[in-house]
Amino acid sequence: MQIQSFLSIAEQFKVVFLDSYGVLKNYNGLIHGVRHTIDFLRSRDIIIRVLTNDASRSQLQQAESFHRLGLHDIQEHEIITSGMMAKQFLEQKITNGKIAYLGTENSAHYILQSGLEHIPLRDIDLRNLDDISALVFLDDEGFDWNTDITKTVNLLRHKNLPVIVANSDKFYPVSKNEVAVGTGGIAKLIENMLDRKFIHFGKPDSQMFIYAYDELNSTGNYNRSEILMVGDTLQADILGGNKFGVKTTLVLSGNTSREDAPLQIRSSGIIPDYICESILT
Template sequence: MMQPSFLQIASTFKAVFLDSYGVIKNYNGLIEGVPQAIESLREKGIAIRILTNDASRSQEQQAEGFYKLGLKSIQYHEIITSGMMAKQYLQHKILHGKIGYLGTENSAQYILQSGLEHIAVKDINLDDINDITAFVFLDDEGFDWNYDISKTVNLLRRKNIPVIVANSDKLYPVSKNDVAVATGGIAKLVENMLTKKFIHFGKPDSQMFMYAFDELNQFGTFNKNEILMVGDTLHTDVLGGNKFGVKTMLVLSGNTRADHADAQIDASGIIPDFICSSIGI
């Protein structure tokens, strides 16, 4: 059943975790009413953290992007990205060799700062891969879809190395009715072809929620039952929040359409605690 007001529900919590794309912004920019909703949360003393599976930009770049859209109150420490989690893993686990990647140079510069050399899959010579010690799916741009995905498959067939997926999203909306394939969708395709299991970061896995929870508690004392996770996707935002043990809200301003929501909830078994049209309404 549709709940009457995001703010009415959110006001009963001490902290709100917000997904970014589909909740705060979309293909048109900021979703209507979002700046006012964010300001209302701040006036009530409710802590805000943005949890995004966008691994292509740093916290500072994300905050700058919100500022340019007109949302000027978001601080970089309030943003937690799946790229941060992947970056930490690489820094601690991959200690030698080169890291191959599929994605843009910008995201590679941000995530692959482990002190090791990184190399785009288009520049890898498949006959000389001894020094490739890990591979990362970064984002869905910056490569030739007709050539580099197949090259990735052949690299990973030839060499058994850790494979990291920095963004688990399978798709994202590009208009009211249409979506595009995201990094997680490409990775899942390759994973299924190779019958291998990659290392996924971002929602619905718990690393990002745990990081956000620990970071939040540096500024006060927060229990899980005092936190609301708000997202537009059942299989990432809502499932991740449910698994972590916080209350969850599905908003219908992004990936999940109002006319499909009930059927998708029934089919998936992923049940949000609340459903609203948008945080801006």
């Protein structure tokens, strides 16, 4: 496994797509040295876009979070979230009834702004589902796992609904050696139980890549060969970039460690074009 210098790779491209968690920040906050790397990319006139599977906050809230961590020049338009994609889908496809959701009130307020009424799963009466028109998995907080996941299964057994998974991440790191179950993992469990396939947003699906690419080419002229995707997770970031047809860099500063990377690459068949310790050198 050849470890290369990120900065020498990045300067070969006109655009760099960056994952957020594990690349720019982690459980301790902003990864040390990231500001220098962002300054380096901007000094080379390399366009930056942050592609994140975080569905709980708007672009503005995401930008403000980076500013609080000390990354002051990340702009709202430079951030693309899976929540944006889910929100667009709901606005276009769900035109009546109530949208049930698993997650926090904050994430529901952001995504479910289409004008339709939304209701937390815990408040649904399974004996009266006539006005429920869709179900959205938003995040892994804001509900009682012990009761609400079971209730979700029974809701979907009783009524055939479109189900939207706003964040496909199955888990996320909470310390150097530990992870927490993500909403994508909960959704996958229920998919397997019911033998159903939900509508997933976020990497590795291509919606965010398409959105970012179209937005870039609305004001410029960029080819996929000029774009580099950088992420810490093979099954999300690297697979998503590979599927979209851009070069990919796996960094070992997040979900994938130096020790585990060779085995994960061999067992998954997901092969990054480059591997770097982080985006710092």
